[in-house]
Amino acid sequence: MKKITYILILITSLIFPSYGYTNEENFQDTLNQLSTKKLASKLITVEKIIQSKNSKVEFVLNSLLKGKIYYIKDNKSVIFIDKKNGKYTSKDLITGQSLGVLSKYQVKKVGINNRIRKKIKNGLSLLNLTHTNSSTRLKAVKSVYNNIDNNTFKTIQSLVKNEKEDAVKEVMYVAINIHKLSDKDPLERIEAIxxxxGNLEPVVKNKLIKIQKNDSSNDVRELAEKSLESIEYSTGIYKTVETLFFGISFGSVLILAALGLAITFGVMGVINMAHGELIMLGAYTTYVVQLLMPEYIGLSILVSIPAAFIISGLVGMLIEVGVIRHLxxxxxxxxxATFGVSLVLQQVVRTVFSPLNRSVETPEWMSGALEINGILSLTWNRLYVIIFCLIVFFSLLTILKKTALGLQVRAVSQDRNMARAMGIRSNRVDALTFGLGSGIAGIAGVALSQITNVGPNLGQAYIIDSFMVVVFGGVGNLWGTLISGFGxxxxxxxxxxxxxxxxAKVLILIFIILFIQKKPRGLIPQKGRSAGD
Amino acid sequence: MKISKNINNIALAAGLVVSLSSTAFAAETIKVGVLHSLSGTMAISETTLKDTMLMLIEDQNKKGGVLGKQLEAVVVDPASNWPLFAEKARGLIENDKVAAIFGAWTSVSRKSVLPVIEELNSVFFYPVQYEGEESSKNVFYTGAAPNQQAIPAVDYLMNDVGVKRWVLAGTDYVYPRTTNKILKAYLEAKGVSSSDIMVNYTPFGHSDWQTIVSDIKKFGSSGKKTAVVSTINGDANVPFYKELGNQSVSASDIPVIAFSVGEEELSGLDATPLVGHLAAWNYFMSVDVPENDTFIAKWKAFIKDDKRVTNDPMEAHYIGFNMWVKAVEKAGTVEANAVQDAIIGVTTPNLTGGVSVMLPNHHITKPVLIGEIQADGQFETVWSTNGLVAGDAWSDFLPGSKDLISDWRKPLSCGNYNVKTAVCSGQDI
Incomplete structure (x- = not known):
């Protein structure tokens, strides 16, 4: 490790002409130049900071990216500020010494634009090439793929010799070879190709296209063409896989939204237009839970699931007892009546939470993507929604098939009078079933809060889709809902x-209309006596 | 049928009672109509504008009102229902006898109000950026025309960021379709080949952006700098930006410049994944001038919420209202024809440190600002026009409208005068 640092110092001193920032005071002077309003001069200052070799460079750059660097309006000195609950706690950037709490009128944030942001990110990845954590090194190498200049190339070439982690070594070789694609020597280019x-990074493809069009050597052009063909082939395959993934994830959102309706409409036969608003209540529950536990965003989603189930379930039962039962x-x-209820619920939310959308935060573990290769990456939030959808589906199936409540629900929905004759309190079962369906809608709201807006109109966006899925799948059959949602x-x-x-949306609707003409009972129709209306 | 008639009767009776009571108490007031949706899908944006109008009117009354009379706001709720906009506008003019109406958000609601305002010859102020291609004797457009927002934004991306490939993404309705038509014609006139332009439309409230974002990513991976020009409206923006963040399309790779995303929309979402993406407006809350500071302080005090933000259409109402007040004082009456004549040439300070003027084509001059989204949901201005840009009713880049001009001064008094054929072809084409 020491060796690497030594080499890096050697390299950087070779690459960057020394600006002579030997002491911290000069570094603070450079930092203070960030207090300018001109973005162009800020860019130059950032360049200076990157080249200053000060031990605090990484911290400064990261803070600048996160918008935590401010300057004091009076004396233009640049400091670090942590803003929490409207309090501006300040620190010295270099020594880390606390400078007390400042008022927001005393300081102004150092704003940056994309160009500066890009410069900072490049600077950080160059610094991170020697980071002690191997996954940070890996990321750093990958992030320089797109702009490898001679200096970076040399740095990586010397680093690769001492790299112990195989994965990092591999990407370093990829980076080296990407650079060699534009080497003067045709043999080097052939080696690189x-x-x-088989590498699917977009930058490789673009360089190969250029080579195939303009390269001076015939052999290189041919080889590039062959390589491109194989890239095209795998791109096609991965695109199909990606589309399939998109379809499944879109389908699982549809299923989540429709599952509650599959119970209330499918099993009980109640046309509940307020179903969308029950989803909306679930989403708002997530928002409120996050407000209650701002320190634990990751955990808040998990807490929201039972909370949303209970709240939407209770509201659902209230609707059943208060309105639906009498009709x-x-x-x-x-x-x-339920359409009226849906309007009431919307306006209640508008009055309580304001008509504006509410911001629900995405926990760390749900953001970003699982990168399979240069083309295919699966986003985490979608993966979780798919898994979540399947869990909810199978739990619901178990409740309906294996529990006493499930048995009673099925009995009442198949033959109410006979069920009552057998001693089932059909009123109670109705309320519980409706509550269950509504609770599931609430859970769907938790999932949707991670994907779409949390606002008063959330429910309206999903009500049509939900009915579509349930009707298409076959009323009264959960498996039908699953298959039709994914389909x-x-x-x-x-x-x-x-x-x-x-x-696409129009065509799907036309398709469903035609399909229902042919098979009015949907994909999986109910069989036997229970099917009789 | 019977039921709806009954409801109408009840509504009429209620309206009568309200107007009777108001006339009884305030005989010496000038009435100002506020026509913004307070329920339904557009309530999300329009409620704020209603509050802005109430604040401006209250403020003016403290200064002594207009022509020695107090102003009185008449607020109605068209409930995001386009035909209801026309109905409510008629009610405001015929029953309440308002001197001017401030309202509407979507283009379709403006188009719905237009014939009523023209028939009854009233004064209407429209505060939102729109697609242009319209000029009415009775409507004053205080929001941006395409040449005050879309065209400068594209210029910025082309010249300062070096964008070579363009994705024009929009919601499927009149504003994005017309704006994208203008932009496409403009880009092609600048030498961008049509294979470097991708146009994409999505339904209202679209929430599953996976395919489109993946397409944009693919379109942008060709090595040429790519940018997305977004006319995506309202609710669809949040899932769009979330998907961009999740598929790790960062602003430094493919910046998205939006014409409909402002401070208020950003306050409804977690802005961290959006940092660095752009928006083009004529006003940002972060603009550091004394007028703006005063306005923000007043707004926060009026709405009694320190966290509320200000946005571009609010500034448009601020300018429009002040212009109307000045015009009324200049004309000495609130009579529509006199105000329409007097308001042309009226100047008033805007909130970005300049002075806006009402042009003969009923549009105003505005600065164009490009801002980058910051983590706190505010914008950092990264570019602005040197001076103010005059709003152009008829685009110079569309074949049907490049010869048209609008000038409501006498003797021309025409909204779409064709300079080639020297014909004024009525109010609208």
């Missing part, structure tokens, strides 16, 4: 690249 064969067997009136999701996503998002 051969080495990079039993009058579907049109039920439809109108529609995948169909939609495969059509979207061809016809665009607007037309």
């Amino acid at each position: 051969k080495y990079l064969n 039993h067997g009058r579907p049109l009136e039920t439809l109108l 529609l999701g995948i169909l939609n996503k495969f059509m979207e690249p061809w016809v665009g998002a607007v037309l």
Whole structure:
């Protein structure tokens, strides 16, 4: 490790002409230049900071990226500020010494733009090439793929010899060979193309396209063309895999939104137009839970799941007892009444939380993507939603098939009078079933809060889709809902690249209308006596 | 049918009672109509503008009102329902006898109000950026025309960022379609080949952006600098930016410049993944001038919430309202024709340190600012035009409208005068 640092110091001193920042005072002077309003001069200052070799460079750059660097308006001295609950706690950037709490009128944030941000990120990745953590090194190497100049190339070339981690070594060789693609020597270029064969990084593809068009040597051009063909081939495959993933994830959102309805509409036969608003209540529950525990965002999502289930479930039971029960067997009136309830719920939320969307934070473990290769990456939040959807589905299935409540629910929905004759309190079962369906809608709201807006209109966006999925899948059958949700999701996503998002949606609706004409009972129709209306 | 008639009767009776009571108490007031949706999908944006108007009117009354009379706001709720906008506007003019109306957000609601305002010859102030291609004797457009927002934004990306490939992404309705038509014509006139332009439309409230973001990523990985020009409206923005963040499309690789995302929209989401993406407006809350500081302080005091933000359409109402007040004082009356004549040429300070003027084409001059989104949901201005830009009603880049001008001064008094054929073809095409 010492050796590496030594070499790096040697290299950096070779690469960067020394500016002579030997003591901290000069460094603070450089930092103070950040207090200018001109973005162009800030860029130069950042360059100076990167080259200053000061031990605090990494900290300064990171803080600048996070917007935690301010300057004092009076004397233009640049400091670190941690802003929490409207309190500006300041620190000296170099010594880390506390400078007390300042008022927001005394200081101004050092703002940066994309160009400066890019410069900082490049500077950080160069610094991180020698980081002690191997995954940071790996990321740093990958982030320089797109702009490897001679200096970076030399740095990486000398670092690779001492690199112990195989994975890091590999990406370093990739970086080296990417640079060699533009080497003067055709043999080097051929070597590089051969080495990079099968690599799916976009930068490799772009360079190969250039080589294939303009290279002076015939052999190199041919080799590049072959390489490109294989890249095209694997790109095609991965694109299909990606579309399939998109379809499944879109499908799982549809299923989550529809599952509650599959119970209330599918099993009980109640047309509940307020279903979307029950989803919305679940999403707002997530927001409130996050407000209550701002320190534990990661945990808050997990807490929200039971909370949303209970709240939406209770509201659902209230709707059942207060409205739906009295309209039993009058579907049109039920439809109108529940539509009214949905408007009431929307306006209540507007009054309580304001008509503006609320911001629900995404926990660390749900953001970002799982990178498979240069083309294919699966986003974590979608992966979690898919898993979550399956968990909810199978738990619901178990409740309906294996528990006493499930048995009673099925009995009442199949033959209410007979069930009552057998001693089942059908009123109680109705309320509980509706509560269960509504609770599931609430859980869906928790998942949706991570994907879309949390606002009063959230429910409206999903009500049509939910009915579509349930009707298409076959009323009264959970498996039908699962299959139709995934089916529609995948169909939609495969059509979207061809016809665009607007037309895809229209075509899906037309398809469902035609399908229902042919098979009015949906994909998996109910069989036997229970199917009789 | 019967039910709806009954409801109408009840509503009429209620309206009568309200107007009767208000006339009884305040005989000597000038009424100002506020026509913004307070319920339904657009309530999210329009409620704020209603509050802004109430604040401005209250403020003016403290200064002594207009022409020695107090102003009185008449607030109605068109409930995000386009035909209801026309109905409510008619009610405001015919029953409440308002002197001017401030309102509408979406273009379709403005188009719905337009015939009523023209028929009853009133004065209407529209505060939102729009697609242009319109000029009415009775409407004053205080938001940005395309040449005050979209075109400068594209210029900035082309010249300062060096963008070579363009994604024009929008929601599928009139504003994005017209704006993108203008932008495409403009880019092609600048020598961008059509294979370097990708146009994409999505339905209202679109929430599954996986495919589109993946396409944008692919489109942008060709080695040429790529940017997304977004006319995506309202609610669809949050899932769009979230997906961009998750698929790790960062602003330094593919910046997104938005025309509909402002401080208020950003306050409803976690802005961290959006840092560095851009927006083009004529006003930012972060602009550091005394007028703006005063306005923000007043707003926070009025709304009694220290966390509320200000945004561009609020500034447009601020300018529009002040211009109307000045015009009324200049004309000495609130009569529509006199105000329409008097307001042309009226100047008033805007909130970014300049002075805006009402032009003969009923648009105003505004500075164009490009800002980068910061982690706190505010914008850092990274570019601005040197002076103010005059709003252009008819785009110079569309074949149908490049010969048209609008000038409501006498003797021309025409909204779409064709300079080639010397014909004024009525109010609208």
